[in-house]
Amino acid sequence: GGYTQSPGGFGSPTGTQAEKKQRTRSQNIVPCTVSQLLAAEQVDETFRIRDVEICQVTVVGIVRHAEKAPTNILYKVDDMTAAPMDVRQWVDTDEAGGENVVVPPGTYVKVAGHLRSFQNKKSLVAFKIMPLENMNEFTAHILEIVNAHMILRNNPMSASRAPQSFSSAGIGDVGGYGGGGSLPVNGLTVHQSQVLNLIKNCHVPEGMSLQELKAQLHNMSMSTIKQAVEFLSSEGHIYSTVDDDHYKSTDAE
């Protein structure tokens, strides 16, 4: 049969490697705040928010304004992190119903679309605008933002398997975030990963001190840092050098 044929560009290793990389990178849909989108910088064809590549995004906010034009509907969506953002939804003039229903101002919506920039003004082109029926989706969205950006920033290659499938019905999953950033990544919690990465990248002979860690991780308390260091040390990822306040990584480059 024809099963030995490699499909498209995914089978051949060399020539299409660059093309394949480009294609897989912009396949993420990343939940964001409007303030993050406004802060995103454009490099050639892609947008980046501090190293996280952004193409398709989801935003949750309130419709502040809705303007209907013959071919599109222009909304202003506000998620309180910045001024309301322009969201354009193209209307299919051939299809009746569905697209022509305008979402009234004052409604919370989830927008999924592409980030665009025109003359330095950012906007979204939405392919889906859904009024929120369950407000717990709002809570889930803000947690997904922190989670997604944290995972994407720490490990760009895991972007392809970033869990974007948090359903709003599964509020039981959201409950797990109550501990504050304790989602395991590579067997380490986020805090431990961050501490380990900093220690790994420290090339000073006496290693990274706890004070340095605290200075760089200003949103982590000293006790959290100490706990992370103790765990990493007992697991063998780091070892103490001149004293118990200085550590180096066992697999430092």
Added chain:
Amino acid sequence: IHPSGKLFVLSDGEGKHTTVELSEPLEEEISGVIEVVGKVTNQATIMCVSYVQFREDKSPFDLEIYNEALKIIHEFPEYFPFG
């Protein structure tokens, strides 16, 4: 809700209360979960600029989890910037 319609008291996900003042009295009846946007005053009340009533017709809103989520996003300002 105060009889004059210009004040109402909200309790948050931790059971703490706060007073919300309006510039004009309420014109409608409100109940359930409300999101208020406003400024904090010196008397620790909120001067309301706008409010939105959350839909709870399909499923109830879990205020405690929302409160926890808020704490988390404040812990990670680098991932959740406030303009």
